[in-house]
Amino acid sequence: GAVVSQHPSRVICKSGTSVKIECRSLDFQxxxxxxxxxxxxxxxxxxxxxxxxxxxxxxxxxxxxxxxINHASLTLSTLTVTSAHPEDSSFYICSAKKGLAGGYExxxxxxxRLTVT
Amino acid sequence: xxxxxQSQPEMSVQExxxxxxxxxxxxxxxxxxxxxxxxxxSRQMILVIRxxxxxxxxxxxxxxxxxxxxxxxxxxxxxxxSQLGDAAMYFCAYRSPSGTASKLTxxxxxxxxxxx
Numbered sequence: 038g039a040v041v042s043q044h045p046s047r048v049i050c051k052s053g054t055s056v057k058i059e060c061r062s063l064d065f066q067x068x069x070x071x072x073x074x075x076x077x078x079x080x081x082x083x084x085x086x087x088x089x090x091x092x093x094x095x096x097x098x099x100x101x102x103x104x105x106i107n108h109a110s111l112t113l114s115t116l117t118v119t120s121a122h123p124e125d126s127s128f129y130i131c132s133a134k135k136g137l138a139g140g141y142e143x144x145x146x147x148x149x150r151l152t153v154t
Numbered sequence: 155x156x157x158x159x160q161s162q163p164e165m166s167v168q169e170x171x172x173x174x175x176x177x178x179x180x181x182x183x184x185x186x187x188x189x190x191x192x193x194x195x196s197r198q199m200i201l202v203i204r205x206x207x208x209x210x211x212x213x214x215x216x217x218x219x220x221x222x223x224x225x226x227x228x229x230x231x232x233x234x235x236s237q238l239g240d241a242a243m244y245f246c247a248y249r250s251p252s253g254t255a256s257k258l259t260x261x262x263x264x265x266x267x268x269x270x
Contacts, residue, residue: 069256071256080260080262147197
């Protein structure tokens with residue numbers, strides 16, 4: 038199988054604080070991971086593409102200094118929301134792609150619901 | 155840039171009946187991949203079916219099949235013998251073949267209700 042986990046599943050933080058979300062590929066190595074944001078009743082919006090050992094590539098309009106992404110190993114990528122504000126409240130989903138020649142399928146994590154108060 | 159359009163925000167089907175969800179896309183590429191994902195209330199994204207653009211044969215996975223019309227840039231999903239567990243949001247997605255690190259472009263989704 039290809040299982041991706043996220044931790045935490047839910048987090049509540051106060052405005053102005055930072056929060057870290059982890060994305061792990063449990064049974065495969067993921068050279069590429071993706072971070073998405075999903076607002077209620079809307080589609081998934083790609084925020085950034087994370088490659089192991091290199092800087093993340095951010096989509097247009099996504100603040101890289103606010104959404105810090107670290108892909109330090111082949112099984113772990115982290116998204117840190119810095120100085121969170123209520124408008125950052127959303128559902129964050131990661132996905133992982135197997136290896137360099139791992140085909141075209143992305144495996145999705147279960148998501149993290151962030152609430153900023 | 156590629157765009158994916160799902161024109162049906164909501165659909166309803168009776169249990170055991172068949173329903174078709176529509177998806178159109180816009181691209182200038184000749185080779186690409188298309189996907190249907192299911193997102194149940196748990197919010198976990200589940201791959202339902204995929205289609206390679208170079209393949210003329212429509213993909214089929216058990217009760218799920220697609221009608222891929224490359225010239226029309228249409229990629230509809232047919233669910234046969236609908237079950238209560240099929241109730242979910244369904245997203246159509248497009249992926250370029252190379253040079254974009256497997257980026258997926260999603261449509262806006264169709265919420266499918268399954269009634270008794």
